[in-house]
Amino acid sequence: MSGVDRLLFPAPKEATISVERKLVDQKCSACGSADVRRYPVANFIGPRMVTKCQDCFHHLAVDVPALEDHWPPWRSATLDWEPSRAG
Template sequence: MAVDRLLFPRPETPRVSVERVPVDGTCPECGATSLARYPVANHLGPRMVVKCQRCLYPVAVTRPEPDDHWPAWRSPARDWPASRVG
């Protein structure tokens, strides 16, 4: 696990944004080919989504993988097995 997931300085820009990674495919709703994958804060918890950038149709919603580093504030011990000790 990288240190950058644990220590975060104050943002230097007035607006914080995430990188939207282009994804191959076609939107089933509007037919556009402009799909992107990026992290979101969902009512179900942190998720990675693939959305159409034209109509914002959610093509896929998945749980983040460790390589996604999302959420950035996630506990380093999140994936550890539970202990019965106190």
């Protein structure tokens, strides 16, 4: 890890790291539970937002993060810009 990386992403002070799992207004299609939440994950195909039942762990949706999701935190500010002819 370089010095710049440590300035931008310092080592966590907490013993564990967690993300907020936001409750969504949906019912699980597999078990009928109302405890369905949406949260960010690091997937093998890149960063994604998952909507998942917290009782039976059934996936209801896996989406590409929108700008308002702020995921991943190191996402490029120019990610959605159209490329120029210069490259």
